[in-house]
Amino acid sequence: QLQQSGPRLVKPSQTLSLTCAISGDSVSSNSAAWDWIRQSPSRGLEWLGRTYYRSRWYNDYAVSVKSRMTITPDTSKNQFSLHLNSVTPEDTAIYYCARETLGDAQYFDYWGQGTLVTVSS
Amino acid sequence: QTVVTQEPSFSVSPGGTVTLTCGLSSGSVSTSYYPSWYQQTPGQTPRTLIYSTNIRSSGVPDRFSGSIVGNKAALTITGAQADDESDYYCVLYMGGGISVFGGGTKLTVL
Numbered sequence: 001q002l003q004q005s006g007p008r009l010v011k012p013s014q015t016l017s018l019t020c021a022i023s024g025d026s027v028s029s030n031s032a033a034w035d036w037i038r039q040s041p042s043r044g045l046e047w048l049g050r051t052y053y054r055s056r057w058y059n060d061y062a063v064s065v066k067s068r069m070t071i072t073p074d075t076s077k078n079q080f081s082l083h084l085n086s087v088t089p090e091d092t093a094i095y096y097c098a099r100e101t102l103g104d105a106q107y108f109d110y111w112g113q114g115t116l117v118t119v120s121s
Numbered sequence: 122q123t124v125v126t127q128e129p130s131f132s133v134s135p136g137g138t139v140t141l142t143c144g145l146s147s148g149s150v151s152t153s154y155y156p157s158w159y160q161q162t163p164g165q166t167p168r169t170l171i172y173s174t175n176i177r178s179s180g181v182p183d184r185f186s187g188s189i190v191g192n193k194a195a196l197t198i199t200g201a202q203a204d205d206e207s208d209y210y211c212v213l214y215m216g217g218g219i220s221v222f223g224g225g226t227k228l229t230v231l
Binding site: 033035037044045046047050058060062063096100101104105106107108109111112113114 | 122155157159166167169172173176178210212214217218219220221222224225
């Protein structure tokens with residue numbers, strides 16, 4: 001299960017931060033990655049990035065947000081977080097965290113409940 | 122930048138069969154892209170239907186099936202029901218850790 005938390009209103013130019021708490025699995029799992037995905041009417045569903053552990057931590061990011069995004073794991077709390085800086089109204093969207101199963105398959109099998117984040121002054 | 126293409130909308134009669142497709146703006150979709158399909162109704166979180174081209178996720182009815190048809194991934198619904206009316210999204214894994222969603226297909230059952 002994935003439980004999201006974080007502010008729903010962010011001012012332009014500030015940083016959007018969301019956290020996804022994991023239960024029933026580990027953020028350090030060797031067979032999964034932990035992803036952020038967003039959805040807006042103008043952009044549809046958009047994969048943003050992921051973090052995963054394979055002897056060390058790795059991150060991958062979509063080209064569209066790579067310069068502004070960081071995904072950080074927290075092993076002590078078994079959670080991971082999204083930080084998107086310099087936001088604009090175009091970053092207004094429903095943000096989802098998701099578990100991505102890796103290996104012989106590659107797909108999103110568990111999703112957080114979604115958080116509508118509005119970027120507005 | 123490669124774009125994943127889906128039909129914007131499709132319509133099917135109750136009990137009918139419909140095939141939704143997932144293609145690339147450049148190139149062909151193969152099993153190496155690990156095509157997966159998700160169903161989303163308004164206000165809900167996406168639900169996983171199909172992964173690795175043709176494997177049904179747990180609890181998904183067998184009227185949903187996945188395949189490669191020509192140069193695209195395909196989702197076929199056989200014996201469509203009213204509650205299949207949803208948005209359907211495909212995802213392709215591009216390698217290098219990058220996944221890309223298609224624009225989605227709005228399916229109407231009428």
